[in-house]
Amino acid sequence: MTSLLTVSNLVKKFGGLTATNDVSFTVEKGDSLALIGPNGAGKTTIFSQIMGEVRQTSGTIHLAGRDIGGMSTAARIRHGISRTYQVPRPFSDMTVLENIRVGLMPDNLTQMVFGRVDHDREEALALSVGLAPQDLHRSPSELSMGDLRKLEMARTMATNPNVMLLDEVFAGLTVGEIAQISELIQSMRREGMTFLIVSHDLKALEPLVDRAIAINQGQKIAEGSFSEVMDNEAVVASYLGG
């Protein structure tokens, strides 16, 4: 059986800097994998390559056995993978529902023009991530950081992914908001969603994942259960030196 997501020998060079240095890992269907490492380790760059926003220098990316490493971002999303961003960047002059509408749109001009807007689904998605009914017609500038991250989750879920990549999901959140997002991820895991999660909040991350890999200076330095990876000497050193 093939893994849902397989990254093999991924290398990304930005000029003289090797941001990703021969990284390989797999994520099985229904699995949740943590991607940890100090600032600048190259976590976001790995996400961007998986999504095709940054093209790898070499290496391959397979989704459900299909080589997606050369596809456009839109095509990858159609094949069932989607990400959130470290810094939520919603469509600022739109309401919450309109933001989700963009995620729900079919990539087809005729359908965009003549198809109907599914208001019920927009609303259901917004409520499912824990946004309040009174927020649905607000503009993103009126939302808290926690709500912005929820909106980011909703817009990502709207593309109907099988795998979600979450970048710094807890950054800038209050304790209460961390609990809400954690609960959301847990409930999606119970429904079979596959996750690859980056977070600096290791305590909040631990209960959400089955396994972890650690990255430092673009290289994978450890892999295993969360506690194994956290106890790894190289990992401890990378955080201290990081």
Add this chain to the structure above:
Amino acid sequence: MNIRWYHLALWTAFIVGMFFLPQLVSKGTLRTIIFANYLAIFAISWDVLSGRTGYVSFGHPFLIGLGAYTTAILTKRFDVPVEISIPAAVLVTMVGGSLLFLPALRVRGSYFALVTLAFMELMYQLVQVIRPDLTGGTRGMSGIQTLTRGAVNGYYLSFGLIASLGFGMWLLMKTRLGTALSAIGMNEEAVRGSGLNTTKLKLAAFMLSAFVAGLGGAFYVHYLGSIAPRALFDINFVFTIIVAAILGGASTIIGPIFGAFFLTFLLEYLRPYLPGAERYFIYGGIALVLYMFEPKGLHHVLQMALSAIKGKSRS
């Protein structure tokens, strides 16, 4: 689609008002309004592309000029009937629009704006150098067939165009296509991250913009009966279009129509006092002030005034 009754009421009021206008105003004013109508068409064309997607065109006269020159040359030099030359002009403009689109694959922001400016300059040079026997060279062309006689008919033709193009574009921009184009202007990467092919969407915006510019340019040249390249490929003309679009309120369709009328009349009333190009500084200044304090444009000011009145009457 998010269409409210008062949207349709506004459109109806606009169309009915415009329909009876010739009975109320002088021939001279009517000619000013004809210019406002064409300016509104060009501003809508600019707005559909630049106001929405954020790919700011400083070269719109390139598109308008393609439409105008194509039909002018076909009718005057080759005796092609306008029924054929105008659709041909629109097609040629759309081909030009896809050329303008190519740099948008690589650059955005001010770089893109500069490239479009270069397109306009290039075309200005080309019409003077290449086959001046066809284009009329530096002097342009005159004696081009006109479609109507007199201000009233010219007015109704321009009004028919702005009403149909304006309403058509407004309806189209109310669909998810309009939402997606606006989203590109706000955060193109997130549109891609929502699974949409932004190249395709941008191409659609360029094609729509070129369609409107080509049609407007073609009908305008058949109204004027002449082309003056120096006035057409002029940065002041570019600014007039852009200021009309953002003054009225970008991304609204009705905004650019407001803006075009406001600007045309302002320009007209300033003419006796400031006969030269200084006028452009005046409205440039007004636009700047408005843009700084009310970036959403006149349209938004009116909307706020309206809701203020509603609020008052409720309390």
